Amino acid sequence: MNATTPNQSTSPAVTITEVPLQPISGWGRLWMGLLLVVSPAVIIPASILSGMPFLIPFFLVPAILAGVLVLAGLMAVGPNEARVCSLFGEYVGTVRQTGFFWANPFYTKRPITLRIRNFETGSSRTPEKKDAAGKVVEEQGRTHGRPSKVNDLHGNPVEISAVVVWRVVNTAEATFHVQDYEDFVAVQSEAALRSLAMRYPYDSEDHEMSLRGNTEEICKQLRTDIQERLDQAGVEVIEARISHLAYAAEIAAAMLQRQQASAIVAARSKIVEGAVTMVQMALEHLSREKIVDLDDERKAAMVSNLLVVLCSDRHAQPVVNTGTLYN
Numbered sequence: 001m002n003a004t005t006p007n008q009s010t011s012p013a014v015t016i017t018e019v020p021l022q023p024i025s026g027w028g029r030l031w032m033g034l035l036l037v038v039s040p041a042v043i044i045p046a047s048i049l050s051g052m053p054f055l056i057p058f059f060l061v062p063a064i065l066a067g068v069l070v071l072a073g074l075m076a077v078g079p080n081e082a083r084v085c086s087l088f089g090e091y092v093g094t095v096r097q098t099g100f101f102w103a104n105p106f107y108t109k110r111p112i113t114l115r116i117r118n119f120e121t122g123s124s125r126t127p128e129k130k131d132a133a134g135k136v137v138e139e140q141g142r143t144h145g146r147p148s149k150v151n152d153l154h155g156n157p158v159e160i161s162a163v164v165v166w167r168v169v170n171t172a173e174a175t176f177h178v179q180d181y182e183d184f185v186a187v188q189s190e191a192a193l194r195s196l197a198m199r200y201p202y203d204s205e206d207h208e209m210s211l212r213g214n215t216e217e218i219c220k221q222l223r224t225d226i227q228e229r230l231d232q233a234g235v236e237v238i239e240a241r242i243s244h245l246a247y248a249a250e251i252a253a254a255m256l257q258r259q260q261a262s263a264i265v266a267a268r269s270k271i272v273e274g275a276v277t278m279v280q281m282a283l284e285h286l287s288r289e290k291i292v293d294l295d296d297e298r299k300a301a302m303v304s305n306l307l308v309v310l311c312s313d314r315h316a317q318p319v320v321n322t323g324t325l326y327n
Contacts, residue, residue, distance in 0.1 A: 021093025
């Protein structure tokens with residue numbers, strides 16, 4: 001006898017494939033059920049007039065029960081909706097056609113929407129509101145919330161959130177593979193977003209992929225990561241976009257100064273590069289046109305003056321030299 005360890009599964013995973021179910025038109029069954037329900041109005045007087053009132057229970061009770069069962073099998077399926085049918089715990093099929101139908105009254109008909117939906121990560125779920133009869137008058141939804149705080153590849157805390165657009169494509173998996181597919185989508189999308197943010201830096205100076213600098217590539221990778229997590233729930237991720245990305249408040253000021261310093265250094269480097277090119281062009285033009293013959297010392301002085309004029313962030317003040325270069 002082999003003992004199973006706690007980590008070993010005692011039963012294989014159950015895979016459920018969606019099966020299309022072809023229901024019957026419900027209009028004929030509707031009239032049949034109504035006739036059976038109102039049949040007592042005919043059975044009772046007929047039994048009394050025929051002198052056989054003892055037959056009333058034999059016809060009345062079956063007629064009412066049959067009418068109730070027939071009416072219980074009616075269902076209406078709207079556009080982009082479906083009904084997942086099961087019989088005593090066994091999956092039977094899914095009705096995707098739009099219209100008024102009749103199916104086995106003993107079927108459990110779970111409604112599921114096929115509409116395209118979206119939500120923003122980090123938001124909370126609103127509870128269902130019901131009327132006095134217990135019917136749901138407002139579906140559960142996602143409300144806007146705070147962005148998720150996570151450390152990027154370099155350990156910097158960042159705030160990030162994303163908008164995920166999704167829909168159900170396999171009703172059987174969405175109903176039977178997970179407990180609540182809406183919460184499953186929300187939790188797994190949040191986990192995928194956090195994992196993605198930890199694998200990339202917020203910003204990069206070495207031309208590597210970053211959250212801020214490669215938005216399109218990051219969004220594609222985010223969609224792929226979320227889809228891998230939601231395949232078992234019968235959900236298709238249509239689009240995933242980062243809606244908010246910023247440094248956390250505790251380091252936002254320091255990172256802003258760093259970005260400003262990097263921008264100033266980059267701008268100064270570009271200015272110096274352009275100034276050197278302009279000085280070189282000026283010296284080559286003077287030499288080519290033989291406007292003036294400059295020795296190395298005079299060239300050094302001209303280069304120094306031109307660089308000061310071109311690289312300064314203020315207007316240069318001209319100084320008139322009435323003497324020679326050496327006094």
